[in-house]
Amino acid sequence: MDRKNDLKNKYPIGYNVFVATPKELVEYLDESGDSPFSSWLSNLRDSKGRAVIRKRLNRIRLGNLGDYKSVGDGVYEIRIHFGPGYRIYFGVDQETIVVLLAGGDKSTQIDDIRRSKGLWKEYWR
Template identity: 50%
Template sequence: MFVRRMEQGNLGDSKPVSDGVQELRMHFAAGYRIYYGRDGDTIIILLGGGSKRKQSADIAAAKKRWAAYRKGK
């Protein structure tokens, strides 16, 4: 459901977290998050995801994936 909304440009409750990585927060259950980045007008989705409980580790992993994506361009 949230990925479909993102495809339509509805980023809901999103905020930057670090180094070009954005966080989409979902306010239900365990406080799930989707981490993504932007490359111009294109959204690169699913750098990672997780719950509020593992947020720090999930952000670190998303930052590594985003850096690898940017390096490969």
């Protein structure tokens, strides 16, 4: 038996190849036209943390979401292992549009998740 064909049968192409799909990042805007995510990021005092978050956003644009999980109701949480444990909350509109809802850190996680779920519901109204 041919070794190359043997490996193809064991590991189909979908298993072997990871294709990162680029994402378009958009920010949720409230009724007054303000972005809760942008407000949080611009008010962040930790300049190194802000740089790490921006770097992560660039990776997301390339299709690499990294460490994230669902927190329910269509909202996801990206965990950034830096500083106080920054979080980015988002929803997905279609497959390639990531809607940035809010940000926070581990200490405000419960309130941030609740708020983000409310913003996500508003987004769909």
